[in-house]
Amino acid sequence: MGSERKRIHTSTTPSHSVQSAHSVAVDFLNLPEVARNKVYSNVLLIPHPLYIFQDNGSKLESFAPDKPTRWLAILYTNRQISHEASAALYAVNCFHLVDITQQQFVLLHDFLNCIGSAHAAVLSHLCINFPVVEGVDGQRGKAKIRDDSLESLKLLRERCTGLSTLETLVHNKNCSLFKEDDDFIRGVLPEIDAQFRTIPSLKKIMVRIEVFDGVPSTSARDLMQELGWVVLLA
Numbered sequence: 013m014g015s016e017r018k019r020i021h022t023s024t025t026p027s028h029s030v031q032s033a034h035s036v037a038v039d040f041l042n043l044p045e046v047a048r049n050k051v052y053s054n055v056l057l058i059p060h061p062l063y064i065f066q067d068n069g070s071k072l073e074s075f076a077p078d079k080p081t082r083w084l085a086i087l088y089t090n091r092q093i094s095h096e097a098s099a100a101l102y103a104v105n106c107f108h109l110v111d112i113t114q115q116q117f118v119l120l121h122d123f124l125n126c127i128g129s130a131h132a133a134v135l136s137h138l139c140i141n142f143p144v145v146e147g148v149d150g151q152r153g154k155a156k157i158r159d160d161s162l163e164s165l166k167l168l169r170e171r172c173t174g175l176s177t178l179e180t181l182v183h184n185k186n187c188s189l190f191k192e193d194d195d196f197i198r199g200v201l202p203e204i205d206a207q208f209r210t211i212p213s214l215k216k217i218m219v220r221i222e223v224f225d226g227v228p229s230t231s232a233r234d235l236m237q238e239l240g241w242v243v244l245l246a
Contacts, residue, residue: 098131120168121167
């Protein structure tokens with residue numbers, strides 16, 4: 013993105029070409045807002061998630077598989093188009109936070125801060141880790157949702173006010189819940205569902221399973237579907 017911006021700013025485009033581009037931008041802005049938003053969505057929607065990651069507290073990075081050439085060029089047309097198109101970028105795409113450690117809350121927090129409150133509010137589809145459950149000290153057979161998972165859901169509730177699809181990932185680092193017996197799982201999943209449902213805008217809950225050793229059991233999968241979750245097996 014940075015190099016693309018630099019090329020635009022330092023090019024020696026003839027003045028008549030600049031005027032022509034300006035005229036096209038002005039004509040486009042004369043279209044109804046609904047029509048402009050449809051154009052932004054068609055141009056900026058990509059078929060794969062945008063993967064967001066961060067190494068050891070460094071700056072955020074992203075990876076978009078099979079993105080079109082000059083995919084984000086529309087963001088550099090003019091200020092108004094950039095403002096409108098940026099909102100569409102976050103509204104129409106799925107953002108997948110890549111982190112299988114306990115620090116995913118930090119990644120989510122930094123991502124939302126990076127894009128700003130206005131863009132966080134229009135996010136419609138996020139993929140994060142499935143909440144982690146841990147035992148309660150001194151209470152055998154009792155469990156609770158781990159604090160960092162609760163904090164992540166709180167961030168979504170408070171800042172992602174347009175979030176309609178929450179996709180959660182079960183992988184080999186957070187699948188311990190699904191290795192417990194069915195009675196234990198049956199006692200915990202409704203609590204997790206209740207936390208999901210505290211996000212007012214949420215319409216769809218997805219659980220993507222990327223574990224291959226019999227997780228989850230048929231009973232656990234049936235319960236997730238009874239709760240209204242969409243279960244996707246790798």
